Structures are given as C-alpha cells and as structure tokens.
Amino acid sequence: MAESSGEVTPEGKANIVATDYTVGQDNIQRELGPFGLDIHNPVFVVSGLTIAAFVFLTLALPDIAGEFFNWLRPALTSTFDWFFLSAANIFVLVAVGLMVSPLGKVRLGGTEAKADYSYLGWFAMLFAAGMGIGLMFFGVAEPLTHFSTSVAEGAGAPDSWAPLAGAAGDQEAARQLGMAATIFHWGLHPWAIYAIVALSLALFAYNKGLPLSVRSIFYPIFGERVWGWTGHIIDTLAVFATLFGLATSLGFGAEQANAGLEALFGIPVTDTSKVLLIIGITAIALISVYRGIDGGVKRLSEINMVLAALLLLFVIIGGPTLAIMTGFFGNFVAYGQHLPALSNPFARPDANFSQGWTAFYWAWWISWSPFVGMFIARVSRGRTVREFIFCVLLIPTVVSVLWMTAFGGTAISLVNEGYQAIADAPLELQLFSMLAELPIAQITSFVGIVLVIVFFVTSSDSGSLVIDTITAGGKVDAPKTQRMFWCIFEGLVAIALLLGGGLAALQAAAVSTGLPFAAVLLLACYALIKGLMSEPRAK
Numbered sequence: 001m002a003e004s005s006g007e008v009t010p011e012g013k014a015n016i017v018a019t020d021y022t023v024g025q026d027n028i029q030r031e032l033g034p035f036g037l038d039i040h041n042p043v044f045v046v047s048g049l050t051i052a053a054f055v056f057l058t059l060a061l062p063d064i065a066g067e068f069f070n071w072l073r074p075a076l077t078s079t080f081d082w083f084f085l086s087a088a089n090i091f092v093l094v095a096v097g098l099m100v101s102p103l104g105k106v107r108l109g110g111t112e113a114k115a116d117y118s119y120l121g122w123f124a125m126l127f128a129a130g131m132g133i134g135l136m137f138f139g140v141a142e143p144l145t146h147f148s149t150s151v152a153e154g155a156g157a158p159d160s161w162a163p164l165a166g167a168a169g170d171q172e173a174a175r176q177l178g179m180a181a182t183i184f185h186w187g188l189h190p191w192a193i194y195a196i197v198a199l200s201l202a203l204f205a206y207n208k209g210l211p212l213s214v215r216s217i218f219y220p221i222f223g224e225r226v227w228g229w230t231g232h233i234i235d236t237l238a239v240f241a242t243l244f245g246l247a248t249s250l251g252f253g254a255e256q257a258n259a260g261l262e263a264l265f266g267i268p269v270t271d272t273s274k275v276l277l278i279i280g281i282t283a284i285a286l287i288s289v290y291r292g293i294d295g296g297v298k299r300l301s302e303i304n305m306v307l308a309a310l311l312l313l314f315v316i317i318g319g320p321t322l323a324i325m326t327g328f329f330g331n332f333v334a335y336g337q338h339l340p341a342l343s344n345p346f347a348r349p350d351a352n353f354s355q356g357w358t359a360f361y362w363a364w365w366i367s368w369s370p371f372v373g374m375f376i377a378r379v380s381r382g383r384t385v386r387e388f389i390f391c392v393l394l395i396p397t398v399v400s401v402l403w404m405t406a407f408g409g410t411a412i413s414l415v416n417e418g419y420q421a422i423a424d425a426p427l428e429l430q431l432f433s434m435l436a437e438l439p440i441a442q443i444t445s446f447v448g449i450v451l452v453i454v455f456f457v458t459s460s461d462s463g464s465l466v467i468d469t470i471t472a473g474g475k476v477d478a479p480k481t482q483r484m485f486w487c488i489f490e491g492l493v494a495i496a497l498l499l500g501g502g503l504a505a506l507q508a509a510a511v512s513t514g515l516p517f518a519a520v521l522l523l524a525c526y527a528l529i530k531g532l533m534s535e536p537r538a539k
Helices: 025-031 042-060 062-100 119-156 171-186 188-207 214-227 229-265 271-318 321-343 351-378 385-416 420-424 427-435 441-471 480-499 502-533
Strands: none
Touching (some): 042 229, 042 480, 062 188, 062 321, 062 385, 062 502, 119 171, 119 229, 119 271, 119 385, 119 420, 119 427, 171 188, 171 351, 171 385, 188 214, 188 351, 214 229, 214 502, 229 351, 229 427, 229 480, 229 502, 271 321, 271 441, 271 480, 321 385, 351 441, 351 502, 385 420, 420 427, 427 441
C-alpha cells in the first residue's frame, strides 16, 4: 500500500511518496511479469482474469449469453431510468456551476502551467475520442427515427412523450421534436459527464501530485484507503466500464462499416465479416498504440477531423443548404424549449424513449467516461477550469448540433421529398442510404467508411492507453506490451458480445457497467469541489 505524508495540504499538494502503488521508472523493469506485463497492481490481475472468463463463457455459451443480454438491458433501463437521468442532470449543473464560479480560475497543473497542445490538436483528440463512431452511426439514424415516430404517433399514441402532442401529421413540428430529442442525447449531458471525470483526474494528478488513476479522485473522501482495496474496487469498476463501453462503440462501428462495405462493394453483412473487420481494425490500432499519443492517437485524430469536416461541408453544400443553416439555430431553440421536459426523470410516460434511448445513452456515456475522461485529462494540462469546461462542454455541443442538423436534417428533407427507402433502411445503413441520394455518392460513401474505421481505431488505441494507465496504478509510461494486451482484449470483448447477442448484448454490457459507475461519479462531484476549493487561482 502506498504511503502518504498526510492529508492534502491547504496548498493542494498531497505529497505522495512513490512506493509499490506508484512505482518510479527505475523500478518498473524489476516488477515486470510474464510477456513484459506490469502485473504488480491487483487491478490488472482481477480485471484481466474476470474479462478473460467473460469472453470465454460468452463464446462457449452463445445462446445462453444472448438470452441473458436480451433480458438484462431492458430490465436495468426500466428499473433505473430515473437514476440515470437524475445523475446526468447533476453532472450538468455541477459543470456549469464550476465554470461560472470563482473556482473556474484554478489552472490545471498550477498557476504557472502551460498547455501541452494547441487548441486545434487538443480539440481534435477530445472530439475523436468522445463521440466519433456514435456521430457516424446515429447522425442520420436518430433524427430520422424520432421524426418518423413523431409524425406517425403524435398525441394519439398510448405512451406518447408529452411534447409529441400536436405532432401527428405535422412534419415541421415532428422535425423540430426529433432534432431536439437528438441534441438532448448528444449535447450538454454527455459532455458534462466527460468533463466531470476529466477535470477530476487532471486536478488530482497535476495539482495534488496523485497518480493518474480514478481512485485518486476520492482521496478527499477516503484518504489513505484509496491505496488499498477501496481504491482497487474503484479502479476495477473503471476498467470494466471502459472496456464494455468501448466494446459497444466498436460493435456499432463494425456493424456500420460492414453495412457500408456491402452498399459500396457488395461485401455481405455476416458475423464473419464483422469479426474480420474487428480483427483488422484492432491490428491497425495496435500500431497506433505502440506509437503512443503523439505518434499515433494525435495524428489519427487530426486526420479524422479533416475528413469529418470535409464530409460535413459536403453534406451542407450538397444537401438543403439554406434549411441546414436556418435549422441549426432553430434546433438550438427547440433544444432549449424542450430540455426541461426531456430531462425530467419523473414525468416520462414514453417508456421507449426514456428507457430505449435516454437511459441507454446515459449509461453508455457514463461507461465511456473513465476512458474519455482520462484521455482528455492527459492532454489538458495548463488549462484553467473555466477554459477547460467551456471547451469540453460547450464547443463539442455546438459541433454535435451542427453535425446532427446537417446529416439528420438532410435525411429528413429527402424522406419528405419521397425517398422513403432511407427511413426504411436498417439503422447502420441509413447514413449510406442518405449519401446515395446526393452527388458523388461513391466517393462520399467511401469517405464515410474510412471515417468509421479511423474513429474505430482512435477509440480503440486511446482506450487501450487509458485502461493501461488504470491497471498499471496510474503510470503513464507502462510497458508497450501492456498497452497492446488491452487493445487485443478490447477486440476480443467486442467479438464475444457481437457473437453472443449482437447489438443488444453490446448495449446490455454498457448499461450494466454504467449503473454502478454512475454512483461512483456522483461521489466524484463532491471530491472535485472539495479539491478545487483548496487550490490557488490564476489571476
């Protein structure tokens, strides 16, 4: 157990002494286990063996696993939807409160710290890690689904969401409702979850001198116990949440990439094709993981940003340009108008929307939060709290609104013009069905496939770096072999879940790990505020 010289001091320094928990570089080589793995931390052994057993049982008993996962997700979301929504609301309020409070002047790394990355490089990495595959998969599918549901059901549906009243048959009202509901799922709430985790990790690592690990956030609450089994449990939960949240995203990516390849090149959509895709993309991610953040993740993220910006610009120009530009501002208004009703955890009669969409999304974002949060923390030294939250919370929300408005708005416009095949296509194919109705469809569809794959790679390799850091006790320079080990495991878990129940299994895994970690993050809010209050503030 690591030793500390005492409580966090008023100056905000924990004075942690590196022992067997935070071993120094000189001691790493002596503690390596088989295959060059740093297995001194119990978190590595417990999480590694548990996940290996999960993969084995899921692949050995696919029918039983499929039935279990198909039961698990609706059971959890129907029981705990109120808890997920309440927790996400708290995260938004805490993040906005810190941004506008005097605590926003605290600088991550100390008052004299300088930023490690430019705004462009920083933003590219946090955005690619945080939303990439999801925006590609749901950019067309979700707005179109909510629009179609609103037009068809309206106030006549027995369990309709209250704002649907008057939307039946009214295409403009249905479009606004569909976009408001979509932005709700991709706007302030998910980014507030990421911001709380990332800010907490950065504060306690760079300002308090604690290891870059989730357990460090809870030092103000548990004190020295974070170096024992209390901390081991917290970090193990973080590993499970990260791995299964990533596996969900990788599964969505494989589904969409395979659908695009079939549409473009005739490659059939089969389990074999999806497994081969995951294997191939995991192999590419291994190279990026080996090269590290600057040589791998950062470069791929910047490539992704350029490709995503070009595809977005094409859709804006090739689609209904005027409707997209006016809709961008109108969708913000609709989002603000319906936000109170959308975020109300206790007045949600539409079970399909609150449980099938919102509760799943919040669980997915929470399960992703250790991964995205730690990754953002690693590249955010030198930013003030106000600057950090503004960039992590507000700017990505604006970009997400623009993306959903362009892709979802174009798809809705095409459906209204008679291209019903877009709405009738499977969710994973709707992006390519929409692009097929625009100019140079072959080129843009190919760019879409490349984007899905590269987002796939950036999620996998940055996730591997994060899990590696957690299981190595907070070290950011653990052996490369260990990073590659976790990258391979991510691919195996995604394959096991796809074969053991498809997307339902992937979603069930995200919800089941997001539930306990939501409680962990609520405690983290208190620890974060307490830690910030002991920090000097930048002038």
